[in-house]
Amino acid sequence: MIVWPKVFExxxxxxxxxxxxxxxxxxxxxxxxxxxxxxxxIDHSALLAGLVARSRDFR
Known part of the structure; x- marks a missing residue:
């Protein structure tokens, strides 16, 4: 992936x-x-917490 300085900022x-x-x-x-x-x-890190919570429901 290439991220130009303007996009990085x-x-x-x-x-x-x-x-x-x-x-x-x-x-x-x-x-x-x-x-x-x-x-x-786009940061989608919050979705990972939802996956962890749902995986606990299947145990």
Missing amino acids: VHRRELLGTRLLTVYGQWQREGEVMHRVAMKL
Whole structure:
């Protein structure tokens, strides 16, 4: 994933502190190499707590 400095400044908290991240952007291909160029990042870490709670219900 490529995160340009301007995007990093806007989404710093998400990049440095999240455990589950959604990345919106565009694919960039150079020969065999592909990168996701990030444009928008969303922190979904709170959803992980819900998964843990639900897994306890199945025990």
